[in-house]
Amino acid sequence: MAIVLPNSKWMKENTSVIYEYIKGSGNRIVNPSLIFDKYLFWEEYNGTLAPDKNTLKKIKKIHFGEIAKLKLPLEKGQYTQLKDRKNSLPITYPFTLTTRTRLIVNHGDESIMENSIALHPQYGFPIIPGSAVKGVTRHYCEEFLEKTGKNKKSIKKIFGNSSDDEDAEEGSIIFIDAWPESTGNNFLETDVFTPHYQDYYQNKGKKLPQDNQRLVPINFLAVRKGVQFEFAIAPSSICREDEAQDRIDKTEKWITDALRTFGIGAKTGSSYGYFKL
Structure with missing residues (x-):
């Protein structure tokens, strides 16, 4: 820095x-x-x-x-080549989803501007790390599928198990970073939120939350709604060929359902981070 x-x-x-x-x-x-x-x-x-x-x-x-x-330092052809290299595994399955609300990923990362956002380090367009996509999809499966006993075996095979488990197992699907579907210069916009009762929270409850406490608006950057992202997944080396398509289909559906139901990134409780088909 x-x-x-x-x-x-x-x-x-x-x-x-x-x-x-x-x-x-x-x-x-x-x-x-x-x-x-x-x-x-x-x-x-x-x-x-x-x-x-x-x-x-x-x-x-x-x-x-x-x-x-x-303006991003990328021409359309250059961006297409970059995406092709990102999805250069022997078998990669891309699909697109569109932001239904504003999106903030990695908002809590360390930043000289107090709050952050996930941008490609070399080119500056917004990204969604594959680890974040995998995490929210796994959470969706835990909440809606595992508790009902549905697809329990498939979930284990796709996501794998923790190394702390006795039956630790590598996941059979690779989650690739999501990038905007096409290059452009209108991905980001400014936003603001205004925390209430700062004195109450900063003093660990020693001061009562009152309406006369100062309000400090906080500005930040967000991905605007209506941006189409290309997500991509791929079978890993341990995935059997005869099982790959079924696991890819299930994973794509679960990612889609997770991003429509839970959203991804920061402030999902305030309706940020939700996607649509």
């Missing part, structure tokens, strides 16, 4: 993309992840560096808005 002064000589020489972005000049086709993860406003204070919190609060919404408008 690099935190640098906007006008420093080091920044001009070593991070020219960020420097030109800050100055509003140069090439506006830049990786949003670079600006989001690597740049924070700082000020000099008595010969040392200190975070300029007041300035940050004022410009954070504008800063996020600028990030959302950045």
Whole structure:
């Protein structure tokens, strides 16, 4: 994580993309992840560096808005080639789902902007890690299928067992990161939430939750609704050929049902992260 002064000589020489972005000049086709993860406003204070919190609060919404408008450093053909390489296992089964609500994945990850979002580190488009897809799908199966005894054997074969179990077993299906179906420049938008009763929570209940406590709006980035994502799964090396298609079909259905029922990512209780066919 690099935190640098906007006008420093080091920044001009070593991070020219960020420097030109800050100055509003140069090439506006830049990786949003670079600006989001690597740049924070700082000020000099008595010969040392200190975070300029007041300035940050004022410009954070504008800063996020600028990030959302950045053009990705990818042409359509380049993006297609990248997706083909991502899905380059011998047998890969892609399928698409569309965000029905806004989406925030990895919102709680460490970030210089207080809250985060999952962006491709090199190109800046939003992604959904395969581990997150597998996790929410496994949770769906536990809640709706295992308790009723349905597909118990298939669930074990597809997801595998923990290494702590006596009958530990590797899963037979690989969950691949989900990417937007096609390249574009309108994946992200700014959003805001306003926590109530901050004094109550920050002081572990020592102060009563009252309506006169200050409200501090928090700005963040989210994937807008209506973005089509390509999900992909593949049989692993331990999956028998005569069983592969049945397990692929079941896994695709369970992923679809999980993302329509539970959603994925942060704030699903506030209707974020839900998908539709």
